[in-house]
Amino acid sequence: MSDFTFKQRISPLDSMDANRFTKAQLAELKKNPEWIRNSIKFSNYYLKFGTLGKSIPKFSALIEVLVVNLEDLSEPFLNYDTRYPGGTFKLMKKGKYLLLFFQDHYNFTIFTTLRKYSKRKEDYYRKRIGKLFRIEIGYE
Numbered sequence: 001m002s003d004f005t006f007k008q009r010i011s012p013l014d015s016m017d018a019n020r021f022t023k024a025q026l027a028e029l030k031k032n033p034e035w036i037r038n039s040i041k042f043s044n045y046y047l048k049f050g051t052l053g054k055s056i057p058k059f060s061a062l063i064e065v066l067v068v069n070l071e072d073l074s075e076p077f078l079n080y081d082t083r084y085p086g087g088t089f090k091l092m093k094k095g096k097y098l099l100l101f102f103q104d105h106y107n108f109t110i111f112t113t114l115r116k117y118s119k120r121k122e123d124y125y126r127k128r129i130g131k132l133f134r135i136e137i138g139y140e
């Protein structure tokens with residue numbers, strides 16, 4: 001008998017618990033083109049992440065994409081979505097936006113993000129509903 005055993009390749013797109021990957025598994029996953037494509041960047045650490053004083057989730061699954069008019073959203077919701085320690089991200093006064101819902105599979109928290117609408121962006125995100133995204137903080 002051979003001592004060699006085949007290891008099943010782990011894909012971040014199939015995993016429901018990406019926050020539990022080992023460093024070696026994460027290094028392997030980063031070589032996957034899907035891994036690079038499925039990331040979302042945030043310019044600040046937003047309070048909506050609900051992890052003040054804790055670590056930010058490394059991965060979250062996109063669970064919904066809605067097209068909304070900014071002027072139809074309530075002031076309390078906009079305040080929730082745009083606040084970060086020391087300020088508020090400034091959005092346009094009105095216009096079409098994508099409202100994305102993400103779920104952290106480690107502790108099942110949900111957070112949203114608003115992105116300026118384009119048909120290309122809508123198609124991009126809709127095709128990735130149910131897929132994991134790497135969360136990147138500190139980018140413009």
